[in-house]
Amino acid sequence: xxIAAGQFTxxxxxxxxxxxxxxxxxxxxxxxxxxxxVFPELALTGYELDAVLxxxxxxxxxxxxxLDLVRMSGIATVVNxxxxxxxxxxxxxxxxxxxxxELLTSYRKQHLFEHEQAAFVAGQHDGRFEFxxxxxxxxxCYDNHFPDLTARGSADECQVHLASSLYGTxxxxxxxxxxxxxxxxxxxxxxxxxxxxxxxxPWTGCGRSSVWAPGGAPVAEADAQTAMLVMADVG
Numbered sequence: 544x545x546i547a548a549g550q551f552t553x554x555x556x557x558x559x560x561x562x563x564x565x566x567x568x569x570x571x572x573x574x575x576x577x578x579x580x581v582f583p584e585l586a587l588t589g590y591e592l593d594a595v596l597x598x599x600x601x602x603x604x605x606x607x608x609x610l611d612l613v614r615m616s617g618i619a620t621v622v623n624x625x626x627x628x629x630x631x632x633x634x635x636x637x638x639x640x641x642x643x644x645e646l647l648t649s650y651r652k653q654h655l656f657e658h659e660q661a662a663f664v665a666g667q668h669d670g671r672f673e674f675x676x677x678x679x680x681x682x683x684c685y686d687n688h689f690p691d692l693t694a695r696g697s698a699d700e701c702q703v704h705l706a707s708s709l710y711g712t713x714x715x716x717x718x719x720x721x722x723x724x725x726x727x728x729x730x731x732x733x734x735x736x737x738x739x740x741x742x743x744x745p746w747t748g749c750g751r752s753s754v755w756a757p758g759g760a761p762v763a764e765a766d767a768q769t770a771m772l773v774m775a776d777v778g
Contacts, residue, residue: 581705
């Protein structure tokens with residue numbers, strides 16, 4: 544199976560514009576033979592926490608009609624967003640849609656980063672799904688810094704680890720370069736990471752969305768400036 548990571552610069556709190564960008568990348572991935580594409584953390588709105596938390600109208604659900612374009616793009620999509628919950632606080636949630644647009648699974652970020660902890664509900668369950676005969680594990684950005692979480696995916700016979708993330712220029716580059724190939728090496732899994740590129744809330748995304756093979760060897764890497772896809776055969 545060929546899968547892709549798509550990086551782009553989000554338009555702050557413009558859901559329609561960001562869905563259009565994801566739909567274009569999804570279409571390009573499909574045209575190049577990919578069956579699944581994963582996008583960065585909070586790809587629906589950008590990492591604009593103050594604005595998003597102040598406006599529940601920006602919170603999404605799996606049935607949200609604003610997602611129709613990307614959901615029905617003919618390729619499986621992994622879309623991370625601020626999502627409504629049953630309580631007053633939202634979650635940072637990953638929605639996984641199959642090629643037919645049906646929801647395959649959802650996953651809420653379990654390990655919230657510093658300033659996220661007071662604003663969001665932490666997830667309580669791991670993210671898993673099967674697609675095209677391949678078993679996938681899900682994690683969101685800071686989740687990937689916790690070896691117990693990533694190890695559970697390997698123990699659960701997942702072959703591919705998917706990460707929607709935001710790493711900025713500066714120290715984020717070093718973190719990215721250490722964490723993700725380390726998961727691939729230690730757990731003998733494919734790792735696919737989608738990152739922001741360009742302005743992302745208070746940071747500047749450093750790009751470099753990548754795929755690593757089991758054992759940690761790099762397979763494909765995006766640049767640090769461009770909205771683009773990287774893809775590789777997995778499984």
